[in-house]
Every structure is written in C-alpha cells, then in structure tokens.
Amino acid sequence: MLFSASRINTWAVLVATVRLAASVPLSPAAVECDRAVLAEAAEAYVTSQKAGSLAPLQRFVASGWEYEENNKRIDATKSVLTKALGIDHRRTIYDLVACATFTELIAANNPEPYVIGTQIRHGADGKVTLVDSVASTTGSWLFNAQNTLKYALQEKWDIIPEGKRDSREKIKAAGDAYMSMWDDAKASSLVPWGAPCARLEGGAYTGRGDEDTCRQGIPTNSSQAPNTRRRYVIDESMGSVNILCVWEHMMNAADSHEFRLENGKVRYIHTMTECGGRVCRL
Numbered sequence: 612m613l614f615s616a617s618r619i620n621t622w623a624v625l626v627a628t629v630r631l632a633a634s635v636p637l638s639p640a641a642v643e644c645d646r647a648v649l650a651e652a653a654e655a656y657v658t659s660q661k662a663g664s665l666a667p668l669q670r671f672v673a674s675g676w677e678y679e680e681n682n683k684r685i686d687a688t689k690s691v692l693t694k695a696l697g698i699d700h701r702r703t704i705y706d707l708v709a710c711a712t713f714t715e716l717i718a719a720n721n722p723e724p725y726v727i728g729t730q731i732r733h734g735a736d737g738k739v740t741l742v743d744s745v746a747s748t749t750g751s752w753l754f755n756a757q758n759t760l761k762y763a764l765q766e767k768w769d770i771i772p773e774g775k776r777d778s779r780e781k782i783k784a785a786g787d788a789y790m791s792m793w794d795d796a797k798a799s800s801l802v803p804w805g806a807p808c809a810r811l812e813g814g815a816y817t818g819r820g821d822e823d824t825c826r827q828g829i830p831t832n833s834s835q836a837p838n839t840r841r842r843y844v845i846d847e848s849m850g851s852v853n854i855l856c857v858w859e860h861m862m863n864a865a866d867s868h869e870f871r872l873e874n875g876k877v878r879y880i881h882t883m884t885e886c887g888g889r890v891c892r893l
C-alpha cells in the first residue's frame with residue numbers, strides 16, 4: 612500500500628515537472644496573450660456601445676481602468692459609450708503580443724451617426740486597463756458614415772494564411788512610414804505602396820479598379836507638424852496595424868489610421884479624424 616502510493620506520488624511529480632518544463636516559454640517575448648480573453652472583452656465593448664451602457668463591459672475591466680476619447684482621458688460615464696448606437700458593421704483585430712485589440716465600428720443609421728475606432732488594452736491578468744477611442748461624427752474630417760459603410764462592405768479583409776503573413780515589424784514600419792509623410796521627406800519612399808490600394812478617409816474613397824490610389828493626395832509638404840503620441844495594435848493574421856495619434860497639422864485632431872498589407876504591400880487604409888468637437892479644417 613505504502614509502496615504503491617509513494618510510486619504514484621513520484622510518478623505524479625515527474626509528470627507535473629515535465630509538463631511545467633514544456634510550458635515554460637523560451638523567452639518572455641514568446642508569451643502570447645489569450646485571444647479568447649481579448650475577444651470576450653471586445654465583444655462586451657460592442658455590446659456596451661449598442662446598449663449605451665457600461666454594464667456589459669464592467670465585468671471585464673480592471674479596478675482603476677481608464678477611458679480615453681479623442682485623445683483625452685475622460686470619465687467613461689460621460690463618453691460615447693453611453694449613447695445606444697445601432698452598429699451596421701464592425702471588425703476587430705487582435706494583437707497577441709501587446710494584449711490589445713482594435714475595433715472599427717460603423718453606426719451609420721442613427722440620428723447621430725458615428726464611426727468609431729477603439730483600442731482596448733489588457734493587463735497581465737487579462738483585465739481591461741484602457742479603452743482608447745477615436746469617435747468620429749458629423750464635422751469630423753470628410754465624415755460620411757453612409758459612405759464609410761458602403762465602401763467598407765465592398766472590401767475583403769480576410770484572414771491571411773500562415774506562411775503568407777508579413778512580420779509585425781514590416782506591418783508597423785509601413786504604417787509608421789505613411790504617418791511620417793507630413794514631417795519627413797523620405798517617408799513616402801518607405802511606404803510599400805500596393806496596387807490595387809484603396810484609402811477610405813472619413814467617407815471619401817480613392818479605390819478605383821487595380822490602381823494604386825492610396826498615393827492620391829499624399830502630402831507634398833513634408834515640413835508640417837508631425838503625427839505624434841502613436842499607439843499601436845498589430846495583427847499579423849490580418850496584415851493590419853491600427854495607429855491612434857495626435858494629428859498635429861490639422862487642429863491637433865484625434866486620429867485613427869488602420870492599414871492592411873497583403874504580400875508586403877499596402878492594400879487598404881481606413882482613417883477617422885475628429886477635431887475636438889469642431890469642424891475639421893486644413
């Protein structure tokens with residue numbers, strides 16, 4: 612009796628040790644956060660926006676979580692999340708390294724239409740530490756939610772098969788090069804322009820057949836104020852990076868740019884730019 616019990620214990624310890632060793636990552640950078648945890652919180656966020664209530668999101672947030680809207684830390688109970696919005700379209704991308712998501716929401720069929728871009732950041736325990744939104748609406752740069760919806764629905768943002776994915780670094784560098792065209796004369800040559808490539812800028816669309824229309828209207832003056840305080844969410848499986856920033860050269864607007872690369876080249880760009888409740892002007 613004693614003998615066999617001790618044998619079982621030894622065996623159990625051995626199995627546990629082997630399993631522990633196998634699950635220890637090679638380096639901290641190899642730790643990925645749980646996609647399901649990110650997805651649950653993103654889902655709750657969308658449910659909150661539909662309901663106009665923080666309640667659905669509440670059980671996923673850390674104590675002391677923060678809320679930022681249009682580049683300002685504000686009280687979430689006074690945010691756009693307290694407006695019930697019918698959502699016509701949404702897409703979420705997942706950053707399993709930074710433990711963050713970005714969700715694009717198009718609410719075109721509301722008395723007060725919105726197109727919202729939201730980064731949600733998670734702590735080590737999976738709880739939400741920050742909800743960071745650009746909430747564009749009437750008066751925002753080229754705002755037209757019906758057009759945003761129409762064009763967004765024409766695009767194909769499918770999962771890119773493993774083996775055809777661009778690296779995190781490549782995706783980020785493409786987004787950064789584009790965002791630096793206002794203050795760096797060399798930046799546009801570093802953007803891996805694709806053809807076709809389409810930019811959905813507010814409700815304005817450049818897409819036309821197989822043409823590289825993303826170059827259309829890019830800055831010719833690279834001595835302007837930069838796009839600063841960049842915050843990133845990167846999803847290799849979608850070829851995408853979202854960058855929230857301060858759009859200094861246009862009224863210090865709150866700006867969201869989401870890029871999708873396919874085969875190393877920019878395929879789509881979506882922008883939202885909100886000018887502190889005023890009408891955006893160059």
Ligand SMILES: *[C@@H]1O[C@H](CO)[C@@H](O)[C@H](O)[C@H]1NC(C)=O
Pocket residue numbers: 832833834835836
């Ligand atoms: C470029 O932008 C800067 C900052 O707005 C401005 O001072 C300058 O005159 C512009 N240069 C040209 C050539 O338009």
